[in-house]
Amino acid sequence: MATTLGIERPAARPQATGQAVARLLPAALALLLVAWLALFIAYPALAVLVRSVSTRAGGFTLAHYYAFFAKAYFLRSLLNTLILGGTVTGLCLALGFALAYLVSRGPRVLRLPLRVLTLAPLIAPPYLFGLALIILAGRRGVLAQLLDVQIPLYGWLGVILSQVLSLLPVAFLMIENVLASLDPAMEDSACDLGADEAALLKTIILPLASPGLLKAGLLTFGLSIADFGNPALLGGGLSFLAPDAYLMVTGEWNMEMASVLSVVLLVPTLGIFLAQHYWLKGKTYTTVGGHATATELRGIGGGLLTVCLAPSLAFGVLVLASYGVIALGAVTKLVGIDNTPTLLHLASTAGLAAIQTSLQVSLAAGLVAAIAGTGLAYLCVRTETRWSGLLELTTLIGFALPGTVMGIGYILAFNRPPLFLTGTLAILILNMIARFLAVGLEASVGKLYQIDVSIEEASADLGAGLLTTFRRITLPLMSSAFAAGFLFTFMQSMISLSAAIFLVAPGNLLASVYIFNRARDGDMGIACATSCFLILSLATCLGALALLARRTGNRIFAAHA
Amino acid sequence: MAEPPLLRLEGITKTYGPITAVCEVNADIRRGELVSFVGPSGCGKTTLLRVVGGFARPDAGRVALDEEDITSLPPNQRATAMVFQNYALFPHLTVAENVGYGLTIRRRPAAEIARRVEELLSLVQLQGFGRRRPAQLSGGQQQRVALARSLSLQPKVLLLDEPLSNLDANLRIQMRTEITRLQRDLNQTIVFVTHDQEEAMSISDRIMVMDRGRILQAGTPAEIYERPGSRFVARFVGAANFLDGTLGNGTSGRASIATRLGTLIVEKVANGWMAGDRVAVLLRPEAIRLGPPEDRAEPNRLLGTITHAMYTGAVIRYTVQVGGIPLTVDLSDPRHTPAFRRGDRVSLQLPSDPHLLPRESVVDPGGGASSP
Numbered sequence: 049m050a051t052t053l054g055i056e057r058p059a060a061r062p063q064a065t066g067q068a069v070a071r072l073l074p075a076a077l078a079l080l081l082v083a084w085l086a087l088f089i090a091y092p093a094l095a096v097l098v099r100s101v102s103t104r105a106g107g108f109t110l111a112h113y114y115a116f117f118a119k120a121y122f123l124r125s126l127l128n129t130l131i132l133g134g135t136v137t138g139l140c141l142a143l144g145f146a147l148a149y150l151v152s153r154g155p156r157v158l159r160l161p162l163r164v165l166t167l168a169p170l171i172a173p174p175y176l177f178g179l180a181l182i183i184l185a186g187r188r189g190v191l192a193q194l195l196d197v198q199i200p201l202y203g204w205l206g207v208i209l210s211q212v213l214s215l216l217p218v219a220f221l222m223i224e225n226v227l228a229s230l231d232p233a234m235e236d237s238a239c240d241l242g243a244d245e246a247a248l249l250k251t252i253i254l255p256l257a258s259p260g261l262l263k264a265g266l267l268t269f270g271l272s273i274a275d276f277g278n279p280a281l282l283g284g285g286l287s288f289l290a291p292d293a294y295l296m297v298t299g300e301w302n303m304e305m306a307s308v309l310s311v312v313l314l315v316p317t318l319g320i321f322l323a324q325h326y327w328l329k330g331k332t333y334t335t336v337g338g339h340a341t342a343t344e345l346r347g348i349g350g351g352l353l354t355v356c357l358a359p360s361l362a363f364g365v366l367v368l369a370s371y372g373v374i375a376l377g378a379v380t381k382l383v384g385i386d387n388t389p390t391l392l393h394l395a396s397t398a399g400l401a402a403i404q405t406s407l408q409v410s411l412a413a414g415l416v417a418a419i420a421g422t423g424l425a426y427l428c429v430r431t432e433t434r435w436s437g438l439l440e441l442t443t444l445i446g447f448a449l450p451g452t453v454m455g456i457g458y459i460l461a462f463n464r465p466p467l468f469l470t471g472t473l474a475i476l477i478l479n480m481i482a483r484f485l486a487v488g489l490e491a492s493v494g495k496l497y498q499i500d501v502s503i504e505e506a507s508a509d510l511g512a513g514l515l516t517t518f519r520r521i522t523l524p525l526m527s528s529a530f531a532a533g534f535l536f537t538f539m540q541s542m543i544s545l546s547a548a549i550f551l552v553a554p555g556n557l558l559a560s561v562y563i564f565n566r567a568r569d570g571d572m573g574i575a576c577a578t579s580c581f582l583i584l585s586l587a588t589c590l591g592a593l594a595l596l597a598r599r600t601g602n603r604i605f606a607a608h609a
Numbered sequence: 610m611a612e613p614p615l616l617r618l619e620g621i622t623k624t625y626g627p628i629t630a631v632c633e634v635n636a637d638i639r640r641g642e643l644v645s646f647v648g649p650s651g652c653g654k655t656t657l658l659r660v661v662g663g664f665a666r667p668d669a670g671r672v673a674l675d676e677e678d679i680t681s682l683p684p685n686q687r688a689t690a691m692v693f694q695n696y697a698l699f700p701h702l703t704v705a706e707n708v709g710y711g712l713t714i715r716r717r718p719a720a721e722i723a724r725r726v727e728e729l730l731s732l733v734q735l736q737g738f739g740r741r742r743p744a745q746l747s748g749g750q751q752q753r754v755a756l757a758r759s760l761s762l763q764p765k766v767l768l769l770d771e772p773l774s775n776l777d778a779n780l781r782i783q784m785r786t787e788i789t790r791l792q793r794d795l796n797q798t799i800v801f802v803t804h805d806q807e808e809a810m811s812i813s814d815r816i817m818v819m820d821r822g823r824i825l826q827a828g829t830p831a832e833i834y835e836r837p838g839s840r841f842v843a844r845f846v847g848a849a850n851f852l853d854g855t856l857g858n859g860t861s862g863r864a865s866i867a868t869r870l871g872t873l874i875v876e877k878v879a880n881g882w883m884a885g886d887r888v889a890v891l892l893r894p895e896a897i898r899l900g901p902p903e904d905r906a907e908p909n910r911l912l913g914t915i916t917h918a919m920y921t922g923a924v925i926r927y928t929v930q931v932g933g934i935p936l937t938v939d940l941s942d943p944r945h946t947p948a949f950r951r952g953d954r955v956s957l958q959l960p961s962d963p964h965l966l967p968r969e970s971v972v973d974p975g976g977g978a979s980s981p
Contacts, residue, residue, distance in 0.1 A: 233697035236664055240684045240691050241711035241762065251710070255701045344666045346683055 073515065078427050081420060085439060087467075088482040089446035092457030096314075099460055100307035112308045125287040126312060132204075132288065133273040133316075136211045140268045141261060143212065143363060144219035146356040149253075152227045154348050154356070165364040168371070170217045171586045173543040173560045175277025176579055177213035179567045180370035181206055182281065183383050183576070190373065190384035202284030210278040213366060215271050219264045226260030227253070235346075245352055266320045274317060274450030276546035277564055289313045290452045290546065297456060297550060307460070310453040321448035325441070371583075377576030392573070399578030402562035403585055406542050409473060409558060413480035414538030420481065421488025421533040422526055426518065428489075429496040430504070440489065447486035451546025454483055459550055471553035479551055480541040488533015495529040496522075535593065542586055613676055615640040615798050616661065616766050621670035623656050630656040631667070632822035638766070638800060643792050645801040645809035648819035648845070654802045655770055657819075661800060662691045662768050674765060690764035694771045696755040698743035704730070704754050705739030711762045729757040732791070749780045756791070769801045773808060785812045806846045810834065818842045834893075836964050843891055843966065848926075850892040850936045853968055858884045866890060866965075870932050874908045876961045887968040894926065894939040898958035899949065909959040915949050929957060 103109045116122045151163045169177065185191045185199040185206075192198055199205070230253065238252045254261075279288040289309055296306035348356065377383045381390050424443065428436035446454070458479050462469040469475040499522065507517040523530075545560045552561045559582045566575040614637035623631040631653040638644050646654035659665040661672060663684035672680045679687050698707050706713075708729050709722045717725075730736055733753035743751055752772060759767060769788070773781045789812050792799050803809050809816050810830040817827040818841075826838045830846075837843035840851060854868035859878070866873040866888065873890060882888070902912055913931035924939040925948060938957065940946060949955055 231695070231697065233693045233695060234699060236662075236684065237691070237693055237697035238699070238710065238714075240662060240664075240687075240689070241758070242685045242714045243710075244685055247714055251714070252699060256699075344664065 077423055081424050081427065082439065084420070085442045085446075088478050089442050092454060092461040092482075093445065093449060095460040096307045096310045096453055096457045099303055100311045102304070104304075112304045115305065116308045116312065121287060122292070122309070125289050125292050125309075128286050129273045129289045129313070130316070132207060132211070132279070133269045135204075135208055136215060136272040137265050137269040139208070139212050140216050140219040141223075141265050143359055144216055144223045144264065145257075145261065147216075147220050147360050147363070148224040148227050149249075150348070150356050150360060151224060153346075154353070158357075162360060162364070165367055166220045166360075167217050168367050169214050171539070171543075171590065172214075172371075172579070172583055173277065173545060173563060174214040174275060175210070175281055175545060175564060175567070176374065177370050178206070178210040178278040178281035179563070179572070179575055179579070180373050181210050182567070183373050183377055183572055184369060188385060193384040202282055203286055206282030206284070207279050207286070207288075209366075210282055211272050211275055213363070213370065214275075214278065215268055216363065218271065219268045222264035222267065223257070223261060226257045226264070229260075230256055239346055245346065245348055249352070263324060266324055270317050270320045270448065270450075273313065274452065274546065276452055276549070281564075281567060290450065293452050293456060294549065297459070303456070303460065306456050310450075310456050313450050314453050317448055317450055317453075318445070321445065325444065374576045374579050374583075377572055378580045379577075380573070382573060383576075390573075393577035394580075396574050396577060398557075399559070399562060399566075399574060399581060402557045402559040402578065403581050405473070405556050406559040406582070407585065409476045409480065410538045410541035412477045413484070413541045414534040416477070417481045417485045417537035418488050418530045418534035421485050422492045422523075422530050424485070425489050425492030425496055425526075425529070426522065429493055430501075430522075440493070443486045443489050446482045447484065449483070451483065451544060451548075452550075454479060455547035455550030458547070470551065471555075473556050475551050476548060476556070476558065479547050480537060480544075483544075483547060484537040484540050485533075487536040488529065491529035491532040492526055495526050499525050531593075535590075538589070539586065542582065612640065614638055615642075615675060616800070617671075617673040617676075618657070618661070619671040619673070621657065621660055621667045621672070623653075623660060623665060623667045629822050631660065633670070634822075634824055636817060636824060636827065638798060640798055641792070641796045642814045643789065643799040643801060643812060644815045644817065645803060645813040646817050646819055646824075647803055647806055647809040650804055652819040653822040654804075654819050658691070658768050658770055658800060658802045661766070662689050663687045664691075688762075688765040689768055690759035690762060690766075691768040691770060692752075692755045692759045692772045694774060696743075696751045696775075698751055698754055698758075700743055702743075703739060704735070704741050704743065704746070707743065707754055708739075708757045708761055710758065715762075725761060729761055732760070733757045733787070748776050749784065752776065752784060753787075756788075760791070760795070760797070765798060767797055767799045769799060771803055772801075773803070774805070781808070788812060810846065816846075818845055820845075837891065837966070840889065840966060840969060848894045848937050848939075850894070850897075851966070852890040852892060852934075854888055854890055856882055856884055856886040856888055856965075870911055870934065873959060873963075874961060875963065875965075879965065882965060889966040889968045891964040891966055892936070892959060894937045895924070895941065896960045896963070897936065897938045899927065899929075899938055899940055900956045900958065901947075902954040902956050907958075909961055911957045911959065913955055913957055915951050915953045915955060918949065918951055929955060931957065 100112055101108055101110060103111075147162060147166050151159050151166070154162075181201060183189055185197075185201045187198075187202075189201075234252055234256065235248055238248050243251065274290060276290040276294060279286070280291040280294065283291060289312060293306045293309040293313065296302045296309060373383060378393055379389055379391070380386070381388045381392075424439060428440050449457075458475060459470060461467070462475055469478070503525075504517050504521055507521045512520065543560055545564055548558050549561050549564065552558055557565075559578060563575050563578045563582065566572075566578065616636075616638040618634055618636040621631055621634040622629070634653075634657060636644075646657055648654050656665060660667050663679070663682055663686075667680065670680070671678060674688060684691075699710065702710065705723075705726045709726045712722045712725055726739060727736075730739060733756050735750060735753050735757070738746070738750065738754075743754065746754065752775075755772070772788075773784050776784060785808065788799070788801075791797055801809070801813065810833075813830055815827060816830055816833050817824045818833060819825065820841055826833060826842045828836075833842060834846050837846065840849070843849045843851075852868050852870065852873070854866040854873065856878070857865040857867055857872070859865060859875075862877045864875050864878045864882075864884075866875060868890070903910075911931050913929040913936065915927050916930050916935065917928035919926045920943065924941045925943045927938045927940065927949065929936050929938050936957065940948065
């Protein structure tokens with residue numbers, strides 16, 4: 049009752065026009081967001097689906113699917129993709145768990161270094177490790193030149209290794225979160241009843257963490273099968289769905305088969321997404337996170353420590369070696385072959401131009417995504433629109449769809465009037481927003497659920513209108529979610545490749561695409577140099593944001609993690 | 610004391626960064642005893658319990674159980690068992706699996722575990738609940754499961770960390786009885802931590818009142834309530850009025866105390882007090898008798914005016930202004946005694962055997978009487 053009264057009351061005051069605006073604006077905003085989501089997420093996705101069952105003349109056909117399933121090559125591709133996903137997921141979960149376990153419960157001196165090392169791959173393009181591995185262990189790589197060791201890198205080993213390196217931070221962050229949400233009293237209690245560390249792990253921690261592990265596994269699987277860069281660089285003779293779809297578009301301009309491949313890739317991704325969203329929702333043992341720290345006298349020791357630490361350190365060494373070799377590659381003629389120092393690669397201007405474009409696109413996408421995400425969240429949570437469920441779902445689907453699918457979808461959707469956008473910067477920005485909007489949205493939704501409605505009601509009760517309440521009360525409280533949305537979209541836009549590679553035009557190459565193309569053409573020096581610039585500019589931006597966060601007391605990184 | 614204490618704490622100090630949570634605490638706990646650590650939040654009682662349980666390592670001091678030093682043993686090697694404030698039941702295990710967890714870890718035969726679990730569940734009156742999940746139980750039932758689980762390994766000392774604070778008022782009182790029954794039936798030594806003085810008084814053999822990391826006073830509930838060593842303790846375990854005064858001369862234990870409200874005649878003064886000592890007279894609300902105003906002067910009788918009345922069922926708690934000093938006075942059995950109203954003039958009969966405390970002018974600079 050208080051709400052209704054509180055909101056109606058100002059209407060009696062003379063500011064009637066302000067009130068009308070306050071009532072109309074959310075509606076207009078809602079309409080805008082709905083139209084946006086429909087146009088830039090639903091429409092391209094549907095365009096892929098429609099194209100996969102269309103004849104050139106526009107009729108309905110399943111012939112493309114017959115062609116797919118009749119061809120051993122494509123089936124092999126599908127199988128390879130699934131095997132890759134499964135293997136990488138298994139490895140990431142095991143390694144991610146070991147690392148998260150060490151970081152949360154291991155020896156204190158190791159916690160911070162391990163965490164930093166594990167998260168380090170986040171500021172590099174996902175295929176950077178593919179590039180680094182080629183320089184390190186490729187046919188004419190450092191190991192081959194210096195030690196005369198030939199490693200069968202091209203094929204399963206290389207793809208799996210590079211994907212694990214690039215996807216581990218994601219799995220790690222999720223598992224770390226799960227481990228942090230376990231009530232320390234559970235472990236204390238089990239310990240009190242006689243459990244040693246191994247028993248604790250087996251009987252308490254793993255069972256309680258299993259729903260979270262499953263979620264992390266599903267996400268990793270989805271990212272692995274959607275990954276384009278690493279399989280394309282290191283696949284060798286092996287075929288995978290995402291690179292195949294790219295070849296269909298760029299090599300044969302066979303949009304029908306590209307669409308079919310996209311749909312096949314999309315089915316497991318969407319399945320995973322739906323499983324996460326409906327089946328697994330709420331299936332977590334989030335135990336009460338009261339006070340109390342965990343036992344001080346407990347400690348991971350002996351065998352368990354070795355089991356966790358050995359692979360973790362191996363991972364850490366690989367990450368460091370990868371970054372190191374990229375840095376070296378930037379300042380030598382050809383690492384391993386001709387180690388003459390040179391500044392030529394660093395002086396290349398094409399790479400810098402690409403980074404500038406990347407920064408422009410990413411900043412724009414980040415800002416819009418953060419604003420739209422916050423607005424959308426408010427719309428979904430607070431004004432009980434009948435469509436709010438659908439809005440949230442659409443946004444999340446935009447996030448869940450593999451970049452390849454969204455890239456092909458955008459080509460299909462915006463390559464003709466009325467919206468002829470291909471080749472422009474706008475299509476890149478719009479694509480990035482559509483793909484990463486969900487993170488800002490979810491962060492804001494989470495925050496809004498935390499902010500008690502009564503806070504807003506209290507404001508309304510004191511005579512503030514809907515808009516004023518949003519601006520003065522809700523927005524400041526949601527600033528961390530806003531920052532998270534911006535940061536995620538910005539970073540992902542800077543480094544992501546799979547959709548952008550379809551959408552860039554010669555005049556507006558993004559850094560991630562530029563580096564990938566140089567690496568694929570064996571132009572390692574330029575690729576390394578541009579990578580260094582990209583990583584440095586990302587690190588600078590992150591540092592500036594962290595500084596800003598500390599100044600303003602805004603906990604961006606807490607929200608981001 | 611012929612028998613050595615079962616649990617001995619010697620000079621326990623525990624700091625967290627700049628904060629000293631527990632400071633040089635000494636305590637002895639005898640076999641079969643139920644001892645409460647009680648104090649306001651942040652007084653260090655839970656930290657002390659965690660030190661006993663092995664969950665926190667003291668910076669200094671020694672924990673001995675049965676004369677064996679256990680200070681640096683981890684929890685899984687101590688013969689102590691803890692019941693956590695939120696029970697910490699394992700949500701993925703059934704009630705029976707929870708209760709049998711410790712025995713399973715110790716690889717006892719399945720038949721023995723099953724039998725023990727049955728015994729323990731009937732001990733806490735939860736027969737037939739073995740197959741349920743913790744989430745399907747009420748708060749009180751969860752509490753019982755936690756108790757049964759902690760008793761499964763027959764600990765020498767059972768540690769209870771605010772175990773009743775998550776239960777509603779009636780259940781809390783019921784569980785108090787339950788815990789004292791377990792203590793008696795099993796001759797179980799129990800260390801109990803609570804911020805609720807009433808809870809501590811009602812179940813403990815002995816109470817240790819803590820504040821700012823130190824034990825201020827240890828004793829039976831009656832000792833603590835009737836003969837507190839300081840104003841803090843006196844106030845913490847119940848409502849209290851303090852009347853500052855100076856001890857006068859007297860004969861054969863009888864003495865007079867000069868106060869702002871006149872001279873108080875005290876029948877018996879404990880040893881150690883001397884004439885001229887500045888004292889604070891402890892007057893519990895129930896020890897002051899209210900009556901209709903009478904002009905006849907009697908020793909220890911004062912006149913006052915009721916300024917507040919609060920009906921609580923068992924008693925009516927009055928605030929009575931006496932010579933500019935408010936006194937808290939309880940009138941019990943309000944149904945059978947004439948009640949007073951705000952503004953009524955009343956007479957107050959102060960006890961002739963009050964407990965005396967040293968006057969702490971620093972704590973109460975205003976002097977005079979004060980209420981909690």
